[in-house]
Every structure is written in structure tokens, then in C-alpha cells.
Amino acid sequence: MSSTKLTEIPGDLEEEKRLAKAARDANHLPELRLVLLGWRWPGKSLTGNTILGREEFHLERASEFSVKRETEVDGRKVTIVDTPGWFSSQTTPTSYQQEMVRSVSMCSPGPHAFLLVIPVGMFTETDRARVEENLALLGEDVWKHTLLVFTWAEVLRDRPIERHIRREGRELQWVVDKCKNRYHVINNQIFGEHPQLPLLMEKIEKLVAEEGGHFRTQPEEKAQSAAPAEANIGNLNSNAVREERDLGARPKKNCSFSSLRAMDIDPPQSPMVEGVSD
Ligand SMILES: Nc1nc2c(ncn2[C@@H]2O[C@H](COP(=O)(O)OP(=O)(O)O)[C@@H](O)[C@H]2O)c(=O)[nH]1
């Protein structure tokens, strides 16, 4: 009877909520280690600050080094390694890529997740190729632990991110698929108390539960000497130059963050003291 059904629905909802909470509790990690990845300027450092709830990473400075910061968030230690990032339209200095690889050992025994930071906006074939090349330096398993974080959320206004992903097309969809559909939209204009952060933490914890623990460097990658890795990076750079000639840099016209892309035509700045932190 319909009257019976009506009384059952709230009970079902309660049960669903209870099960969801039980799943969250079961996934809870006492400590979180995260690495921020992405090209320069999409908001990696600001995302780190949003998660840590305070200004730990300097913004708008082209750091040449990976930087580690840790603080207590909601009663647990959160460690974040911010990386220099790669160049989206120019050749990335080898040292930047080495720093990205070093980020893994900076949060021993290994990061729980890599947050691949991509701004809401145009995402080109070149962007996809850069993501692929740079993440490859960390080994194929990196994808199992990568969660895509969309910044510049205000550009969406009230459009759902799924619509943006559909409209951007196959290049962005490729990244979403590689991340096993794990993504989160972060609003970097909201600091501190906000459901977006517990939700992000939940998604990270779910990823860790599904992948059976934190990221580990593969034994064969560990065994490789630094020399082959550097040769690999060297090849990437020559590819990058060729692709840049073929495809050109294509900043989005009339886009509020097109200036971000223009930034990476600047030469890297001199090393900074705080960047040496480890
Ligand atoms: N409006 C807005 N600005 C952002 C956002 N993310 C980053 N920025 C700005 O973009 C610039 C570069 O950010 P930063 O975190 O230093 O980029 P990084 O090079 O990836 O570390 C800074 O001026 C930030 O304030 C965002 O989500 N919304």
C-alpha cells in the first residue's frame, strides 16, 4: 500500500546515510600525504593553501623546487608537496621534472594521492600530451592514485562540471578516464570551514581504499639509475619543442585565465630560499 511505502522512505534514507557514514569511517586515514601536479599557474599552490586552510605556499612565484608543508587539518596530519609544474607551451627545464619525481620521496613512504590541478577552461591536445608525458615520469601506476582537481571553479558559474567535461571534448575526457572518473571541483575563493574539503578528503580516502593503499614507486623504477630517467626527460623535451612548432600555443580567447598561459613564456626565476625545504 502506498501509505506503508511513504513511511518506509525516510527509514531507507536513514539506512543509506548510516551505510554511507560507515563506509566513510572504514576508509578514514589517520594521516594524508598529497602531491600537487600540473602545469604552471593553474592554482596548485593556492589549492594547497585551501586544503591546509592557511597560506603555506607562495603564489605566483615560479618555484624551481618542490616544497613540502604539513599541518593538522580536522585533527589529522596533512602533508602536501607542491611541485614546480611543467610548462604548457615551452620546453620544461629538466630540473623541474626531476623535482616533480623527487616529490614522491619527499612524502615517504609515498603519497596517498596526486592531485592533478587543471583549471576550468579550454583544454587542448597539447595540454593532454603534456599531462601524459609528465605523469609518465612517475610510472604508469601514478594514474591509479591521481585525482583530478578543477580550479577556477567560478568560471563554471552554476554549470555542472560534467557539462564542462562533455563540452571540452575528448582531450579532457581522456584525463578524466585515466583518473578513473575521480575528480573534484575546488573553490579556491573559499577558505576554511566548507563542505568541499571534507568531500575532497572522502574522495581521496575512497581512492586509497580502492587502490589498496598509498602510491609506491615500482621496484624496477627504483632500480633504474638516474641516468636513464634523465635521458627519458631529455627525449620528452625534444618532443615538446617539435610539438610546440606543430601545434603552437593556443591560449583561449576571451577566457578569464588566458593570461595564466601567457605566464609560462617567462624564463624560470632564480632559486628561492623557501623552495629548498624538504
Ligand atoms: N580566481 C581564481 N584565482 C586562482 C585560482 N587558482 C589560482 N588562482 C590565482 O592564479 C594565480 C596562480 O596561482 P598559483 O597557485 O600560484 O599557481 P601554481 O603555479 O599552479 O602554483 C594566483 O594569482 C592565484 O591567486 C582559482 O581557482 N580562482
Ligand SMILES: [Mg+2]
Ligand atoms: Mg605554485
